[in-house]
Amino acid sequence: MVILSDIFSWMKYSYNIGFVFFIIGVGLGSIFLDANQMKSKGLTRESLVSKWIGISYIVISIFLYILVEFII
Amino acid sequence: MRALLRDNDRITPFELAVLMVIVTLEMGVTTFPRTMTEKVGTESWLIPLPGFLFSLLAVYFLVRLSKLFPGKTFVEYSQEILGSIIGKLFVIIVIAFWVSTSARILRQFADVMKVNLLFRTPIEVIIFSMLLFAAYPARYGIEPMARLAIIVAFVTIPVGLFLFAFVIPQAKFDNLLPVFAQGPLLLLKAGFLSVGSLEGIELLLVLLPFITQPRKSLKASTWALAVLWSIIFIVNGVVLAVFGEKEVMYLLRPGLTIIQTIELPTLFVERLSSVYVATWVALIFPSISMFLFLASTSLAKLFGLKEQKILIYPLTPVIFALAILPSNVLEVENIANFLEQIGVFIIGIMPLFLFLIAKIRKKGGSY
Numbered sequence: 001m002v003i004l005s006d007i008f009s010w011m012k013y014s015y016n017i018g019f020v021f022f023i024i025g026v027g028l029g030s031i032f033l034d035a036n037q038m039k040s041k042g043l044t045r046e047s048l049v050s051k052w053i054g055i056s057y058i059v060i061s062i063f064l065y066i067l068v069e070f071i072i
Numbered sequence: 073m074r075a076l077l078r079d080n081d082r083i084t085p086f087e088l089a090v091l092m093v094i095v096t097l098e099m100g101v102t103t104f105p106r107t108m109t110e111k112v113g114t115e116s117w118l119i120p121l122p123g124f125l126f127s128l129l130a131v132y133f134l135v136r137l138s139k140l141f142p143g144k145t146f147v148e149y150s151q152e153i154l155g156s157i158i159g160k161l162f163v164i165i166v167i168a169f170w171v172s173t174s175a176r177i178l179r180q181f182a183d184v185m186k187v188n189l190l191f192r193t194p195i196e197v198i199i200f201s202m203l204l205f206a207a208y209p210a211r212y213g214i215e216p217m218a219r220l221a222i223i224v225a226f227v228t229i230p231v232g233l234f235l236f237a238f239v240i241p242q243a244k245f246d247n248l249l250p251v252f253a254q255g256p257l258l259l260l261k262a263g264f265l266s267v268g269s270l271e272g273i274e275l276l277l278v279l280l281p282f283i284t285q286p287r288k289s290l291k292a293s294t295w296a297l298a299v300l301w302s303i304i305f306i307v308n309g310v311v312l313a314v315f316g317e318k319e320v321m322y323l324l325r326p327g328l329t330i331i332q333t334i335e336l337p338t339l340f341v342e343r344l345s346s347v348y349v350a351t352w353v354a355l356i357f358p359s360i361s362m363f364l365f366l367a368s369t370s371l372a373k374l375f376g377l378k379e380q381k382i383l384i385y386p387l388t389p390v391i392f393a394l395a396i397l398p399s400n401v402l403e404v405e406n407i408a409n410f411l412e413q414i415g416v417f418i419i420g421i422m423p424l425f426l427f428l429i430a431k432i433r434k435k436g437g438s439y
Binding site for chain 2: 010014018019022023026029030034035038041043045046049050053057
Protein backbone atom coordinates (compact mmCIF):
# COMPACT_ATOMS: atom_id res chain seq x y z
CA MET A 1 0.00 0.00 0.00
CA VAL A 2 2.89 2.32 0.85
CA ILE A 3 4.59 1.48 -2.46
CA LEU A 4 1.35 2.15 -4.36
CA SER A 5 0.95 5.48 -2.61
CA ASP A 6 4.60 6.34 -3.47
CA ILE A 7 3.97 5.46 -7.13
CA PHE A 8 0.83 7.61 -7.23
CA SER A 9 2.56 10.58 -5.61
CA TRP A 10 5.49 10.25 -8.02
CA MET A 11 3.07 10.09 -10.98
CA LYS A 12 1.19 13.13 -9.75
CA TYR A 13 4.48 15.01 -9.58
CA SER A 14 6.27 13.76 -12.73
CA TYR A 15 3.69 12.44 -15.18
CA ASN A 16 2.81 15.58 -17.12
CA ILE A 17 1.57 16.37 -20.62
CA GLY A 18 5.16 16.47 -21.93
CA PHE A 19 5.73 12.89 -20.83
CA VAL A 20 2.43 11.87 -22.46
CA PHE A 21 3.50 13.41 -25.78
CA PHE A 22 6.85 11.63 -25.50
CA ILE A 23 5.16 8.23 -25.08
CA ILE A 24 2.61 8.96 -27.82
CA GLY A 25 5.49 9.98 -30.12
CA VAL A 26 7.27 6.69 -29.45
CA GLY A 27 3.98 4.84 -30.07
CA LEU A 28 3.35 6.61 -33.37
CA GLY A 29 6.94 5.96 -34.45
CA SER A 30 6.47 2.25 -33.73
CA ILE A 31 3.21 2.09 -35.70
CA PHE A 32 4.10 4.18 -38.74
CA LEU A 33 7.89 3.85 -39.05
CA ASP A 34 9.09 0.61 -37.49
CA ALA A 35 6.06 -1.52 -38.39
CA ASN A 36 6.20 -0.43 -42.04
CA GLN A 37 9.96 -0.92 -42.19
CA MET A 38 9.64 -4.43 -40.78
CA LYS A 39 6.83 -5.22 -43.23
CA SER A 40 8.96 -4.10 -46.18
CA LYS A 41 11.74 -6.39 -44.93
CA GLY A 42 9.29 -9.29 -44.88
CA LEU A 43 9.34 -9.57 -41.09
CA THR A 44 5.59 -9.94 -40.48
CA ARG A 45 5.84 -10.92 -36.80
CA GLU A 46 8.14 -8.01 -35.97
CA SER A 47 5.80 -5.65 -37.84
CA LEU A 48 2.85 -6.89 -35.80
CA VAL A 49 4.77 -6.62 -32.52
CA SER A 50 5.78 -3.08 -33.41
CA LYS A 51 2.16 -2.12 -34.16
CA TRP A 52 0.96 -3.59 -30.87
CA ILE A 53 3.70 -1.85 -28.90
CA GLY A 54 2.68 1.44 -30.53
CA ILE A 55 -1.03 1.01 -29.87
CA SER A 56 -0.52 -0.08 -26.26
CA TYR A 57 1.87 2.83 -25.58
CA ILE A 58 -0.67 5.36 -26.90
CA VAL A 59 -3.60 3.82 -24.99
CA ILE A 60 -1.66 3.40 -21.71
CA SER A 61 -0.19 6.92 -21.82
CA ILE A 62 -3.65 8.51 -22.28
CA PHE A 63 -5.19 6.25 -19.62
CA LEU A 64 -2.44 7.15 -17.14
CA TYR A 65 -2.87 10.85 -17.87
CA ILE A 66 -6.63 10.67 -17.20
CA LEU A 67 -5.86 8.71 -14.01
CA VAL A 68 -3.34 11.28 -12.79
CA GLU A 69 -5.31 14.39 -13.76
CA PHE A 70 -8.86 13.42 -12.86
CA ILE A 71 -8.91 10.40 -10.54
CA ILE A 72 -5.90 10.40 -8.18
CA MET B 73 30.76 1.15 -49.75
CA ARG B 74 27.73 -1.08 -49.98
CA ALA B 75 29.53 -3.82 -48.02
CA LEU B 76 30.57 -1.23 -45.43
CA LEU B 77 27.02 -0.15 -44.87
CA ARG B 78 25.60 -3.62 -44.65
CA ASP B 79 28.29 -5.22 -42.49
CA ASN B 80 27.00 -3.87 -39.20
CA ASP B 81 26.86 -6.94 -37.04
CA ARG B 82 30.53 -7.74 -36.42
CA ILE B 83 33.22 -6.01 -34.37
CA THR B 84 36.94 -6.70 -34.04
CA PRO B 85 38.52 -7.70 -30.68
CA PHE B 86 40.10 -4.23 -30.53
CA GLU B 87 36.68 -2.59 -30.91
CA LEU B 88 35.36 -4.87 -28.14
CA ALA B 89 38.19 -3.74 -25.85
CA VAL B 90 37.51 -0.05 -26.58
CA LEU B 91 33.77 -0.55 -25.98
CA MET B 92 34.50 -2.23 -22.63
CA VAL B 93 36.66 0.70 -21.52
CA ILE B 94 34.27 3.41 -22.71
CA VAL B 95 31.12 1.81 -21.28
CA THR B 96 32.72 1.42 -17.84
CA LEU B 97 34.12 4.97 -17.70
CA GLU B 98 30.77 6.63 -17.02
CA MET B 99 29.73 8.78 -14.06
CA GLY B 100 30.44 5.95 -11.62
CA VAL B 101 34.18 6.57 -11.90
CA THR B 102 33.76 10.05 -10.40
CA THR B 103 32.11 8.55 -7.30
CA PHE B 104 34.35 5.45 -7.17
CA PRO B 105 37.04 7.02 -4.90
CA ARG B 106 34.38 7.87 -2.28
CA THR B 107 32.58 4.50 -2.32
CA MET B 108 35.88 2.62 -2.10
CA THR B 109 37.34 4.86 0.62
CA GLU B 110 34.17 4.29 2.68
CA LYS B 111 34.88 0.55 2.49
CA VAL B 112 38.64 0.34 3.08
CA GLY B 113 39.87 3.81 4.04
CA THR B 114 43.34 4.82 2.87
CA GLU B 115 43.86 1.48 1.15
CA SER B 116 41.27 2.31 -1.52
CA TRP B 117 44.00 3.21 -4.03
CA LEU B 118 45.12 -0.45 -3.88
CA ILE B 119 41.69 -1.83 -4.84
CA PRO B 120 42.54 -1.93 -8.57
CA LEU B 121 44.95 -4.83 -7.86
CA PRO B 122 42.41 -7.35 -6.44
CA GLY B 123 39.73 -5.73 -8.61
CA PHE B 124 41.72 -6.54 -11.74
CA LEU B 125 42.18 -10.16 -10.68
CA PHE B 126 38.50 -10.72 -9.84
CA SER B 127 37.29 -9.01 -13.02
CA LEU B 128 39.76 -11.09 -15.03
CA LEU B 129 38.25 -14.23 -13.48
CA ALA B 130 34.75 -13.07 -14.44
CA VAL B 131 35.90 -12.36 -18.01
CA TYR B 132 37.62 -15.76 -18.20
CA PHE B 133 34.43 -17.62 -17.26
CA LEU B 134 32.32 -15.53 -19.65
CA VAL B 135 34.70 -16.32 -22.52
CA ARG B 136 34.72 -20.03 -21.55
CA LEU B 137 30.91 -20.02 -21.56
CA SER B 138 30.94 -18.42 -24.98
CA LYS B 139 33.30 -21.17 -26.21
CA LEU B 140 30.99 -23.84 -24.80
CA PHE B 141 28.04 -22.26 -26.63
CA PRO B 142 29.53 -20.79 -29.81
CA GLY B 143 27.42 -18.13 -31.52
CA LYS B 144 25.04 -17.90 -28.56
CA THR B 145 24.48 -15.06 -26.15
CA PHE B 146 23.67 -15.44 -22.44
CA VAL B 147 19.96 -15.34 -23.35
CA GLU B 148 20.26 -18.70 -25.06
CA TYR B 149 22.89 -20.42 -22.94
CA SER B 150 21.50 -19.44 -19.55
CA GLN B 151 18.19 -21.08 -20.55
CA GLU B 152 20.05 -24.20 -21.68
CA ILE B 153 22.08 -24.37 -18.47
CA LEU B 154 19.50 -23.32 -15.86
CA GLY B 155 16.36 -24.54 -17.59
CA SER B 156 13.75 -22.43 -19.37
CA ILE B 157 12.01 -20.79 -16.39
CA ILE B 158 15.04 -19.95 -14.19
CA GLY B 159 17.06 -19.04 -17.27
CA LYS B 160 14.38 -16.61 -18.45
CA LEU B 161 14.14 -15.16 -14.96
CA PHE B 162 17.89 -14.53 -14.95
CA VAL B 163 17.69 -12.90 -18.40
CA ILE B 164 14.85 -10.62 -17.23
CA ILE B 165 16.89 -9.62 -14.13
CA VAL B 166 19.86 -8.72 -16.34
CA ILE B 167 17.69 -6.74 -18.79
CA ALA B 168 16.06 -4.86 -15.88
CA PHE B 169 19.56 -4.18 -14.54
CA TRP B 170 20.69 -2.69 -17.86
CA VAL B 171 17.58 -0.52 -18.15
CA SER B 172 18.03 0.69 -14.55
CA THR B 173 21.75 1.28 -15.09
CA SER B 174 21.02 3.44 -18.16
CA ALA B 175 18.55 5.43 -16.06
CA ARG B 176 21.07 5.78 -13.22
CA ILE B 177 23.84 6.98 -15.57
CA LEU B 178 21.45 9.43 -17.25
CA ARG B 179 20.30 10.85 -13.94
CA GLN B 180 23.84 11.22 -12.55
CA PHE B 181 24.89 12.84 -15.82
CA ALA B 182 21.90 15.24 -15.75
CA ASP B 183 22.64 16.19 -12.13
CA VAL B 184 26.26 16.99 -12.98
CA MET B 185 25.26 18.94 -16.10
CA LYS B 186 22.73 20.98 -14.16
CA VAL B 187 25.21 21.93 -11.45
CA ASN B 188 28.15 22.66 -13.77
CA LEU B 189 26.87 23.76 -17.17
CA LEU B 190 23.10 23.99 -17.67
CA PHE B 191 21.94 25.79 -14.53
CA ARG B 192 18.48 26.81 -15.75
CA THR B 193 17.60 23.81 -17.90
CA PRO B 194 15.07 21.42 -16.33
CA ILE B 195 16.57 18.04 -15.56
CA GLU B 196 13.86 16.34 -17.65
CA VAL B 197 15.01 18.19 -20.76
CA ILE B 198 18.65 17.13 -20.24
CA ILE B 199 17.64 13.49 -19.73
CA PHE B 200 15.19 13.49 -22.66
CA SER B 201 17.62 14.99 -25.19
CA MET B 202 20.51 12.73 -24.15
CA LEU B 203 18.29 9.65 -24.24
CA LEU B 204 16.99 10.35 -27.74
CA PHE B 205 20.48 10.99 -29.11
CA ALA B 206 21.81 7.83 -27.45
CA ALA B 207 18.96 5.74 -28.85
CA TYR B 208 19.74 6.72 -32.43
CA PRO B 209 23.07 4.83 -32.90
CA ALA B 210 21.72 1.88 -30.87
CA ARG B 211 19.17 1.27 -33.67
CA TYR B 212 21.92 0.78 -36.24
CA GLY B 213 23.69 -2.17 -34.69
CA ILE B 214 26.95 -2.85 -32.94
CA GLU B 215 29.45 -1.77 -35.60
CA PRO B 216 28.54 1.96 -35.75
CA MET B 217 28.57 2.05 -31.95
CA ALA B 218 32.03 0.47 -31.85
CA ARG B 219 33.35 3.10 -34.29
CA LEU B 220 31.75 5.85 -32.24
CA ALA B 221 33.39 4.44 -29.10
CA ILE B 222 36.83 4.50 -30.77
CA ILE B 223 36.45 8.17 -31.75
CA VAL B 224 35.19 9.05 -28.25
CA ALA B 225 37.98 7.09 -26.54
CA PHE B 226 40.78 8.74 -28.48
CA VAL B 227 39.41 12.22 -27.84
CA THR B 228 38.18 12.05 -24.24
CA ILE B 229 40.59 9.77 -22.35
CA PRO B 230 43.75 11.79 -23.19
CA VAL B 231 41.90 15.07 -22.37
CA GLY B 232 40.66 13.65 -19.04
CA LEU B 233 44.11 12.37 -18.06
CA PHE B 234 45.75 15.62 -19.19
CA LEU B 235 43.47 17.60 -16.86
CA PHE B 236 44.30 15.19 -14.05
CA ALA B 237 47.99 15.94 -14.54
CA PHE B 238 47.34 19.54 -13.35
CA VAL B 239 46.19 18.17 -10.00
CA ILE B 240 49.26 16.06 -9.26
CA PRO B 241 51.32 18.99 -7.80
CA GLN B 242 48.68 19.31 -5.04
CA ALA B 243 49.04 15.62 -4.06
CA LYS B 244 50.34 14.74 -0.60
CA PHE B 245 51.35 11.13 -0.88
CA ASP B 246 51.33 10.69 2.91
CA ASN B 247 47.55 10.54 2.53
CA LEU B 248 47.93 7.11 0.91
CA LEU B 249 49.24 5.62 4.17
CA PRO B 250 48.82 3.40 6.16
CA VAL B 251 48.65 0.37 3.91
CA PHE B 252 47.40 -3.11 4.96
CA ALA B 253 46.51 -1.77 8.41
CA GLN B 254 43.24 -3.72 8.37
CA GLY B 255 44.68 -6.88 6.79
CA PRO B 256 44.45 -8.10 3.20
CA LEU B 257 41.02 -9.75 3.56
CA LEU B 258 39.12 -6.45 3.63
CA LEU B 259 40.98 -5.32 0.53
CA LEU B 260 40.16 -8.57 -1.26
CA LYS B 261 36.49 -8.24 -0.32
CA ALA B 262 36.40 -4.63 -1.57
CA GLY B 263 38.15 -5.73 -4.77
CA PHE B 264 35.50 -8.39 -5.33
CA LEU B 265 32.66 -5.93 -4.68
CA SER B 266 34.21 -3.35 -7.01
CA VAL B 267 33.62 -5.76 -9.91
CA GLY B 268 29.93 -4.85 -9.63
CA SER B 269 30.65 -1.33 -10.80
CA LEU B 270 32.44 -2.46 -13.97
CA GLU B 271 29.52 -2.45 -16.39
CA GLY B 272 31.87 -2.97 -19.34
CA ILE B 273 32.31 -6.66 -18.49
CA GLU B 274 28.59 -7.22 -18.98
CA LEU B 275 29.03 -6.51 -22.68
CA LEU B 276 30.58 -9.97 -22.96
CA LEU B 277 27.24 -11.55 -22.05
CA VAL B 278 25.87 -10.41 -25.41
CA LEU B 279 28.74 -9.26 -27.63
CA LEU B 280 31.03 -12.32 -27.77
CA PRO B 281 29.14 -13.90 -30.72
CA PHE B 282 29.59 -10.60 -32.63
CA ILE B 283 33.42 -10.78 -32.55
CA THR B 284 35.23 -11.37 -35.86
CA GLN B 285 38.04 -13.38 -34.19
CA PRO B 286 36.53 -15.08 -31.10
CA ARG B 287 39.91 -16.61 -30.15
CA LYS B 288 41.29 -13.16 -29.42
CA SER B 289 38.37 -12.06 -27.24
CA LEU B 290 40.06 -13.08 -23.93
CA LYS B 291 43.26 -11.23 -24.83
CA ALA B 292 41.32 -8.13 -25.91
CA SER B 293 39.19 -8.20 -22.75
CA THR B 294 42.31 -8.57 -20.58
CA TRP B 295 43.85 -5.50 -22.23
CA ALA B 296 40.61 -3.60 -21.73
CA LEU B 297 40.60 -4.49 -18.02
CA ALA B 298 44.25 -3.49 -17.68
CA VAL B 299 43.60 -0.06 -19.25
CA LEU B 300 40.43 0.39 -17.25
CA TRP B 301 41.92 -0.48 -13.88
CA SER B 302 44.98 1.67 -14.66
CA ILE B 303 42.69 4.68 -15.21
CA ILE B 304 40.77 3.89 -12.00
CA PHE B 305 44.11 3.48 -10.18
CA ILE B 306 45.26 6.93 -11.33
CA VAL B 307 41.93 8.62 -10.48
CA ASN B 308 41.64 6.87 -7.11
CA GLY B 309 45.25 7.45 -6.11
CA VAL B 310 45.37 11.12 -7.11
CA VAL B 311 42.00 11.92 -5.51
CA LEU B 312 43.01 10.26 -2.24
CA ALA B 313 46.46 11.86 -2.26
CA VAL B 314 44.99 15.35 -2.81
CA PHE B 315 41.99 15.26 -0.46
CA GLY B 316 42.91 12.65 2.12
CA GLU B 317 40.66 9.91 3.53
CA LYS B 318 38.21 12.05 5.57
CA GLU B 319 37.56 14.69 2.93
CA VAL B 320 37.02 12.13 0.15
CA MET B 321 34.22 10.52 2.17
CA TYR B 322 32.34 13.83 2.38
CA LEU B 323 32.54 14.62 -1.33
CA LEU B 324 29.72 13.44 -3.59
CA ARG B 325 31.88 13.17 -6.72
CA PRO B 326 35.54 13.44 -5.71
CA GLY B 327 36.62 12.60 -9.27
CA LEU B 328 34.91 15.78 -10.46
CA THR B 329 35.57 18.03 -7.46
CA ILE B 330 39.30 17.49 -7.84
CA ILE B 331 39.26 19.16 -11.27
CA GLN B 332 37.52 22.18 -9.74
CA THR B 333 40.50 22.64 -7.41
CA ILE B 334 42.97 23.27 -10.24
CA GLU B 335 44.66 26.61 -9.65
CA LEU B 336 47.71 27.52 -11.66
CA PRO B 337 49.11 31.07 -11.81
CA THR B 338 49.82 30.84 -15.53
CA LEU B 339 46.48 29.26 -16.37
CA PHE B 340 44.45 31.59 -18.61
CA VAL B 341 41.47 29.22 -18.92
CA GLU B 342 38.88 29.50 -16.14
CA ARG B 343 36.43 26.79 -15.00
CA LEU B 344 38.37 23.79 -16.24
CA SER B 345 35.70 21.56 -14.71
CA SER B 346 33.43 22.59 -17.61
CA VAL B 347 35.93 21.08 -20.06
CA TYR B 348 36.06 17.98 -17.91
CA VAL B 349 32.25 17.71 -17.79
CA ALA B 350 32.16 18.15 -21.56
CA THR B 351 34.46 15.13 -21.94
CA TRP B 352 32.11 13.16 -19.69
CA VAL B 353 29.20 14.02 -22.00
CA ALA B 354 31.03 12.29 -24.82
CA LEU B 355 31.88 9.32 -22.59
CA ILE B 356 28.33 8.83 -21.36
CA PHE B 357 26.73 8.93 -24.77
CA PRO B 358 28.15 5.52 -25.96
CA SER B 359 27.48 3.97 -22.53
CA ILE B 360 23.75 4.67 -22.74
CA SER B 361 23.62 3.58 -26.39
CA MET B 362 25.35 0.35 -25.49
CA PHE B 363 23.00 -0.48 -22.60
CA LEU B 364 20.02 0.24 -24.84
CA PHE B 365 21.50 -2.08 -27.46
CA LEU B 366 22.19 -4.83 -24.90
CA ALA B 367 18.70 -4.60 -23.39
CA SER B 368 16.92 -4.53 -26.77
CA THR B 369 19.02 -7.35 -28.24
CA SER B 370 18.40 -9.55 -25.18
CA LEU B 371 14.66 -8.74 -25.20
CA ALA B 372 14.45 -9.53 -28.93
CA LYS B 373 16.21 -12.86 -28.39
CA LEU B 374 14.01 -13.66 -25.40
CA PHE B 375 10.84 -13.13 -27.44
CA GLY B 376 12.24 -14.69 -30.62
CA LEU B 377 12.27 -11.44 -32.64
CA LYS B 378 14.68 -11.10 -35.56
CA GLU B 379 15.12 -7.31 -35.23
CA GLN B 380 16.16 -5.54 -32.05
CA LYS B 381 15.74 -1.99 -33.38
CA ILE B 382 11.94 -2.02 -32.94
CA LEU B 383 12.49 -2.23 -29.16
CA ILE B 384 14.97 0.66 -28.81
CA TYR B 385 12.58 3.61 -28.77
CA PRO B 386 9.87 1.75 -26.77
CA LEU B 387 12.51 1.29 -24.03
CA THR B 388 13.22 5.02 -23.81
CA PRO B 389 10.06 6.11 -21.87
CA VAL B 390 10.80 3.38 -19.29
CA ILE B 391 14.38 4.63 -18.86
CA PHE B 392 13.16 8.24 -18.76
CA ALA B 393 10.62 7.43 -16.03
CA LEU B 394 13.26 5.60 -13.97
CA ALA B 395 15.74 8.45 -14.43
CA ILE B 396 13.37 11.12 -13.09
CA LEU B 397 12.09 8.84 -10.30
CA PRO B 398 14.63 9.76 -7.56
CA SER B 399 13.74 13.04 -5.90
CA ASN B 400 17.28 13.99 -4.84
CA VAL B 401 20.97 13.16 -5.19
CA LEU B 402 20.93 10.97 -2.07
CA GLU B 403 18.25 8.72 -3.54
CA VAL B 404 20.27 8.44 -6.76
CA GLU B 405 23.30 7.33 -4.76
CA ASN B 406 21.23 4.74 -2.84
CA ILE B 407 19.97 3.34 -6.14
CA ALA B 408 23.54 3.32 -7.52
CA ASN B 409 24.72 1.33 -4.47
CA PHE B 410 21.87 -1.15 -4.89
CA LEU B 411 22.67 -1.58 -8.60
CA GLU B 412 26.32 -2.15 -7.73
CA GLN B 413 25.28 -5.11 -5.56
CA ILE B 414 23.18 -6.54 -8.40
CA GLY B 415 26.21 -6.01 -10.64
CA VAL B 416 28.32 -8.13 -8.27
CA PHE B 417 25.73 -10.91 -8.59
CA ILE B 418 25.59 -10.69 -12.41
CA ILE B 419 29.33 -10.32 -13.05
CA GLY B 420 31.07 -11.63 -9.95
CA ILE B 421 28.94 -14.69 -9.21
CA MET B 422 26.79 -15.75 -12.18
CA PRO B 423 29.51 -16.49 -14.80
CA LEU B 424 31.28 -18.95 -12.46
CA PHE B 425 27.94 -20.41 -11.34
CA LEU B 426 26.72 -20.86 -14.94
CA PHE B 427 30.03 -22.43 -15.97
CA LEU B 428 29.99 -24.92 -13.07
CA ILE B 429 26.34 -25.91 -13.70
CA ALA B 430 27.09 -26.32 -17.43
CA LYS B 431 30.02 -28.59 -16.54
CA ILE B 432 28.00 -30.65 -14.04
CA ARG B 433 25.03 -31.01 -16.40
CA LYS B 434 27.35 -31.59 -19.38
CA LYS B 435 25.74 -28.83 -21.40
CA GLY B 436 27.37 -27.12 -24.38
CA GLY B 437 30.29 -28.17 -26.58
CA SER B 438 33.62 -29.81 -25.76
CA TYR B 439 35.47 -29.06 -22.52
